[in-house]
Amino acid sequence: MSARERLVVVGNGMASLRFLERLTERAPGRFDVTVVGAEPVAAYNRVLLSSLLGGEVDEAACGFRGLDWYAGHGIRLITGAPVTAVDRENGLVVVGETHVLPFDRLVLAVGSLPIRLPLPGADLPGVVTFRDFADVAAIRSAAVDQAKAIVIGGGLLGLEAAVGLARLGVDTTLLHVMDRVMERQLDHTAARLVTAAMEARGVTMRLSADTAGIEGDGRVERVRLRDGTVLPADLVVMSVGIRPSTALAQACGLATGRGITVDDHMTTSDPRIFALGECAEHRGIAYGLVEPAYEQADVLARHLIGEEAAYAGTSLATSLKVSGLPVFSAGIVDTPEGTDAITVHDAAAGLYRKLTIIDGRLAGAVFVGDISEQARCKELIRSGAPLTLDDRDDLMFGRREPQALAA
The missing domain is CATH 3.50.50.60 (FAD/NAD(P)-binding domain)
Structure with missing residues (x-):
């Protein structure tokens, strides 16, 4: 052999x-x-x-x-x-x-x-990333009683780091340079619901916040924003991609x-x-x-092993829980001008659904709170099949069980 x-x-x-x-x-x-x-x-x-x-x-x-x-x-x-x-x-x-x-x-x-922003003070002790077991250990060791933590980055990992710190009882502020969190996956309405969920978990959210530098004498002590705001910090977590x-x-x-x-x-x-x-x-x-x-x-x-197989790329969809809130996103997030968008929004219940339709086909979906129809959405977006009226109703309100005929 x-x-x-x-x-x-x-x-x-x-x-x-x-x-x-x-x-x-x-x-x-x-x-x-x-x-x-x-x-x-x-x-x-x-x-x-x-x-x-x-x-x-x-x-x-x-x-x-x-x-x-x-x-x-x-x-x-x-x-x-x-x-x-x-x-x-x-x-x-x-x-x-x-x-x-x-x-x-x-x-x-x-x-x-993990990307480290090339900021003044980015190499100070107390500035960490959030990517592996070692990072978690470093964050936990710095998250002592009365510590103040700053998380830079409003993508998924940044949100997760902030929630994890808040669970430890740490005074946590999240800074994001954009005007909404997870801007690649969520439109403005969905992002507001996620932001509210983060705040309910005890995270202070500061959007459109551009970090200018990290300062301290021998270790991180504060973060300075480009608008002149200075925030005290004992720990800075960079989670920017x-x-x-x-x-x-x-x-x-x-x-x-x-x-x-x-x-x-x-x-x-x-x-x-x-x-x-x-x-x-x-x-x-x-x-x-x-x-x-x-x-x-x-x-x-x-x-x-010699089988016929080829990778043609992946039609991206995001399905996750952000601060305990189910979120689903696929296809187009922000609705282009001249296209149809169907929405259902109940802010009090933390529920939001949006379907973006182009030429009678589903081009994008954003769900917050209830994502039970995510599989059907992914299937329709990937196949490009025409969207029927029944499809629209099922995706927006849930698939209805057929009624039994009266005797």
């Missing part, structure tokens, strides 16, 4: 684990697999970081697969060991300073890096744009090397979201 192909996977996050699960389901034992993760623990659920920060769950509850799962599937797992170089010519991965792993095929699932991790790929000469460039099979510019998840750029898009990463992982697993 010929020796198994040596497959090395760099990165052990959510995308990497999904790829390994699909590969072992479809072709157990086909490859000699080694996985290298920079973090000291195996893959865990980053979606639960705010719950971890707020003390609702512990680290164990965030885990996906125990070490026995990797061992049981013949996968060598190396944790706490960053890959420092890839030698494409000789087919080698360098781990740390001296450890070398040969490969026949290589998968880069190296994720992304992520960027694909491309340094390793660039250093070994792979093609990169915003992310590591891949084709429909997740193949990079080197046919032996593949990339998926937040580090990958497909058809000019680096998604930075879980759903596309999982779809890419499924495609790559099938491709590597």
Whole structure:
């Protein structure tokens, strides 16, 4: 029998684990697999970081697969060991300073890096990001009694960080440079409902707030806004977005744009090397979201075992809970001029639904409070099927059960 192909996977996050699960389901034992993760623990659920920060769950509850799962599937797992170089010519991965792993095929699932705003004082002790277990530990250690925390960024991670701090009883203020939170996913009405929910959780919300700098003598003490406002702070959490991790790929000469460039099979510019998840750029898009990463992982697993599979991109939809409030968004968020929008809004109940219709087809949906029709919305947006009157009623008011005929 010929020796198994040596497959090395760099990165052990959510995308990497999904790829390994699909590969072992479809072709157990086909490859000699080694996985290298920079973090000291195996893959865990980053979606639960705010719950971890707020003390609702512990680290164990965030885990996906125990070490026995990797061992049981013949996968060598190396944790706490960053890959420092890839030698494409000789087919080698360098781990740390001296450890070398040969490969026949290589998968880069190296994720992304949190963006740090290039502000004066951004490197002061007490200024942290919110991306992994280490960040949560740093935030919790700084969130002492009577501490004042500033969260910069009104996207999902910023909101989650602020809610987690508020759960700890920390005096928390969220700053966002835009005039509404989650502006890529929510229109103004939906964003106001989310803002109200955040305030109800004890978070002070400051919108259209442009941060000018972070100040302090040896550690963070205050945040200064461009309008001159000064806010006291013992802790500053920067949560202003992520960027694909491309340094390793660039250093070994792979093609990169915003992310590591891949084709429909997740193949990079080197046919032996593949990339998926937040580090990958497909058809000019680096998604930075879980759903596309999982779809890419499924495609790559099938491709590597010789099945017909191609990734054509992901029609983005967001479904989540913000401060306990269910939120769903897909397609067009802000209604363009000349298009139809149907809305239902009950501010007191925290309910909002909007359908954007173009040429008789559903082009976008934003729901807050009740998202029970999200699956049907995604289906209609992706298929482009004509929207019937019954569809409109069902999506806005819920699908009605057929009435029984009277005897």
